[in-house]
Amino acid sequence: MKEKSPTTQELVLRLLRTDILTGVLRPGQQIIQESLASRYGVSRAPLREAMKIIEGEGQIIHSPHRGYFVTELDLANMREVYRLREILEREAIRAAIPNLTDTEIQAIGAVADEVSAAAASGELLAITLANRRFHFMVFEASQMPRLVRILTQLWDATDVYRSVYFAAPGSMAHVARDHAGILEALRARDTDEVIRWQDSHRDHALTRLADQLDSPRRPVITVR
Amino acid sequence: MKEKSPTTQELVLRLLRTDILTGVLRPGQQIIQESLASRYGVSRAPLREAMKIIEGEGQIIHSPHRGYFVTELDLANMREVYRLREILEREAIRAAIPNLTDTEIQAIGAVADEVSAAAASGELLAITLANRRFHFMVFEASQMPRLVRILTQLWDATDVYRSVYFAAPGSMAHVARDHAGILEALRARDTDEVIRWQDSHRDHALTRLADQLDSPRRPVITVR
DNA sequence: CCGCGATTAATTGGATCCAATCTGCTACTT
DNA sequence: AAGTAGCAGATTGGATCCAATTAATCGCGG
Known part of the structure; x- marks a missing residue:
């Protein structure tokens, strides 16, 4: 059986999900791309694509030229x-x-x-x-x-x-x-x-x- | 009233949607990023983020290291x-x-x-x-x-x-x-x-x- | 003649670099 | 003193460049 080759954005995706799930990234908080990317040890490119996925799932929202924010549910x-x-x-x-x-x-x-x-x-x-x-x-x-x-x-x-x-x-x-x-x-x-x-x-x-x-x-x- | 400043990926998003809707991109067909990007007159970066959105909506699917394909409904x-x-x-x-x-x-x-x-x-x-x-x-x-x-x-x-x-x-x-x-x-x-x-x-x-x-x-x- | 393996071309994935935009502070005007 | 214009720093958006993976062709052997 060949081992899986996890692409970087899949890795980032998992990290993002657990960070949101565990409250490392709190609702309402802005996500600073550079900061988070270096925290994950990757570049901003795969992070941004992963965020687009999470955004599609509604867990974060995006405001053009302002950034991504963790969604807050009322x-x-x-x-x-x-x-x-x-x-x-x-x-x-x-x-x-x-x-x-x-x-x-x-x-x-x-x-x-x-x-x-x-x-x-x-x-x-x-x-x-x-x-x-x-x-x-x-x-x-x-x-x-x-x-x-x-x-x-x-x-x-x-x-x-x-x-x-x-x-x-x-x-x-x-x-x-x-x-x-x-x-x-x-x-x-x-x-x-x-x-x-x-x-x-x-x-x-x-x-x-x-x-x-x-x-x-x-x-x-x-x-x- | 200030006019809107459409960011590139929003533009690409609209183009992608109409291209899929009108059949320029046909179900089952692979999307060659470079080709499509140049067709839109933009770089691959915003195209890929736009595609991640469309993927989330289920209109295209992604296979790692192989590319994006327009989904085909049975x-x-x-x-x-x-x-x-x-x-x-x-x-x-x-x-x-x-x-x-x-x-x-x-x-x-x-x-x-x-x-x-x-x-x-x-x-x-x-x-x-x-x-x-x-x-x-x-x-x-x-x-x-x-x-x-x-x-x-x-x-x-x-x-x-x-x-x-x-x-x-x-x-x-x-x-x-x-x-x-x-x-x-x-x-x-x-x-x-x-x-x-x-x-x-x-x-x-x-x-x-x-x-x-x-x-x-x-x-x-x-x-x- | 058919199947299997290696090399090569094409395409995607990721990183770095530069430009555009926003935010907050400072200074100037009234 | 309050409000506004403008400037500077930070952050995001986009483009180019390089590496990694796939698939396709060609060649070799059965």
């Missing part, structure tokens, strides 16, 4: 994202259920365990990523690549705040319960029940996140 | 786009109706006339753009910017084929009738009726487009 915006997720995830689940094989469901169960393991370790980034994999394994079974892409964008838009949510006490137990419920309903091939669990799961996250929106989060790391 | 993909449009446009209309003022509806009516005027002139590009404005004036009244953005992407994805559709004889009369129906239902604030018209409008377009997908379209202009 409550209305957040509610819109969750409303769209509600509509689209229902569609994804409906399309996915008939396609899901037993082995795939088993694999999804394994990922659920990974989430729990990550939760035990307390690694916020690991939890977020594992949780994402869990849900998207279902979505991807829909065989609707464009739908999956849109859902990815919607999840990306709120991921900045999601890690804060996971940090809240008691959230992890709630998540574990919902995941178990989803899994059980998947095994029974009970579409409506899966949707019910997923809806409640999402609603719970939204109310928690809405609370967090008032109290601004503290910086994790600051880049000059 | 029937399954096309059906997915229309299914997603169905779901999301319904949501947009539901959210929009309560917000629509009489003056706004009047303005939408004016745009419907523009579509007819464009249809009479036979200018395919003008028809496409006017038609788009008509529908998006409704969508934008939803006050859901993210939803509008996603819908824009979905419309973009099929616009390459839409002009072919408009060229089909009899289509224009059908379109005019549907638009009139939508307008009337808007004036009556009858949400379900608007959705019914919009659904039928869309379904008609899909069946026509599906036909076109078999017979490959002839090139309009070819760039070396």
